[in-house]
Amino acid sequence: MNDLEARQLRYFVAVAEELHFGRAAARLGMAQPPLSRTIRELERQLGVMLFERTTRQVELTAAGEVLLRDARTALEAIAAAAHRARHAGSTSPRLRIALKADIDGGLLPRILDAYSADPAALPPELVLGGFGEQPQALRDGRADAALVLCPMDDRGLDSEPLVTEPVLVALAATDPLAARTQLCLADLAGRKLPSGAPADAGHATARRPGSASPASNLSEIFNLVETGSIVFFAPASVARRNPRPGVAYRPVSDLPECTLAIAWPQDARSPAVAALVRAAGAIAAGLPARAEPPVESTLPQGHRH
The missing domain is CATH 3.40.190.10 (Periplasmic binding protein-like II)
Known part of the structure; x- marks a missing residue:
């Protein structure tokens, strides 16, 4: 078997992640026929099927799942080698x-x-x-x-x-929930995170404060919060550093730290x-232990475990 090429792996990863040859070709900036030929040649070279293809969908086979994991690692290693070599060769790294x-x-x-x-x-x-x-x-x-x-x-x-540290929910100061001193995730039903995910979805979204936001920075996120368009899960330290009259921060009892x-x-x-x-x-x-804030405070202090 000939050695695999980085180009083959890059093409394969694109198809495996998109599960659609047309979208993968667009992502790679190439036409679909040569992409399809490359994948077929890769399968012949390996002697296994990497994708199950039907007229409606493309799915990874068990062999494809294994190759996807290892191909990502290999491509990361190649990119890392290039970046680290350039960095080490700079005048003053x-x-x-x-x-x-x-x-x-x-x-x-x-x-x-x-x-x-x-x-x-x-x-x-x-x-x-x-x-x-x-x-x-x-x-x-x-x-x-x-x-x-x-x-x-x-x-x-x-x-x-x-x-x-605790994670707070940032919501518009005009939101009826802002009148309460503590919330639970169920109280946030009907409200959306910056990612578009439901705020009351629990651990699936709550465990990654600020995850997958289409807004490019915190200023944009807080502007949307002030309008009532979204709510945002913010670490307590972020809340302390971003006091805004139009934003209320409230503890959420079942939101993981x-x-x-x-x-x-x-x-x-x-x-x-x-x-x-x-x-x-x-x-x-050297950080102090967490000091519990007064009930009326919206900015709890972070702590060290």
Whole structure:
């Protein structure tokens, strides 16, 4: 059997994720016939069927499911090798930290100060991204470490929890629910998250504050909240840093807490990454225990487990 090519794997992953040859071809910027030929050739090369094709749908076979998992890992490794080689070959390679702006538990300035206490340490480069993009930035080599909300996709990554805090619901100050001091998920029936998912869906949506939002930043999200178009699950630290007259933050009794962690690739051997993890851990270890807010407060304090 000939060695598989990255191009074949990339084409296969597109079809496997779209489960539609036309959409996969559009995603790849190519015509459908050569894509179909490539997939048929890949199946002949492997000696197995990767897709079950009917006139109505395309589905992965058991062999296709296995190849999809391993193909993603292989493509990530190829991308990571290129990114890391370019970074290492730069004149003064700096530590790259991936994060979503404002989702740092308020710890980032202190972590950077502690890391930069070493005179030999170059100022880190911040790699900003959207909600949930940070683990992938680590896997494909665009970042060396990341601040992430857990749970996360931790394939190939190690992590250390830093701070766990309550998650509040942000809703319009004019919403009738804002008159109450505490809510439960069932109270949010009929309201939508930024992703369009129902706010009362429980763990399926509540475990990832801010997940899958079409709005590009928190300012846009809060503007939509103020109009009553959506509600938003915000970590307490985000609520504290974003007081707005038109937004009310309320605790939700059955909404899981969220944990901010620092993550890095399992195969990392960088002294700079190790120094950053130590700095982050030291800052988190010095956090005070959670102070329960007064009942009338809308901004509970974060805490350290």
